[in-house]
Amino acid sequence: MPRVKRGTKRRARRKKILERASGYFLTKSKLYRAAQQAVERGLMFAYSGRKQKKRQFRSSGSSASAPPPARMASATASSSAA
Numbered sequence: 785m786p787r788v789k790r791g792t793k794r795r796a797r798r799k800k801i802l803e804r805a806s807g808y809f810l811t812k813s814k815l816y817r818a819a820q821q822a823v824e825r826g827l828m829f830a831y832s833g834r835k836q837k838k839r840q841f842r843s844s845g846s847s848a849s850a851p852p853p854a855r856m857a858s859a860t861a862s863s864s865a866a
Contacts, residue, residue: 798816801816802816805823808822
């Protein structure tokens with residue numbers, strides 16, 4: 785069997801991690817190992833954050849977080865004129 789040199793696959797995987805880490809501070813956006821750890825940590829926080837958001841929404845009650853109903857413009861104009 786021929787030897788496998790993971791050139792393109794390795795480059796694609798590393799590029800994907802570094803693209804996700806763009807905007808991170810110092811080496812976390814430039815070096816693969818630091819970026820990999822930072823991205824993994826960020827994904828864990830994102831997952832738990834989505835669960836917390838649902839939890840907070842359910843505990844507050846859906847009517848509490850909904851905006852108040854809009855009033856009709858004609859009703860407010862006629863009541864203020866009288």
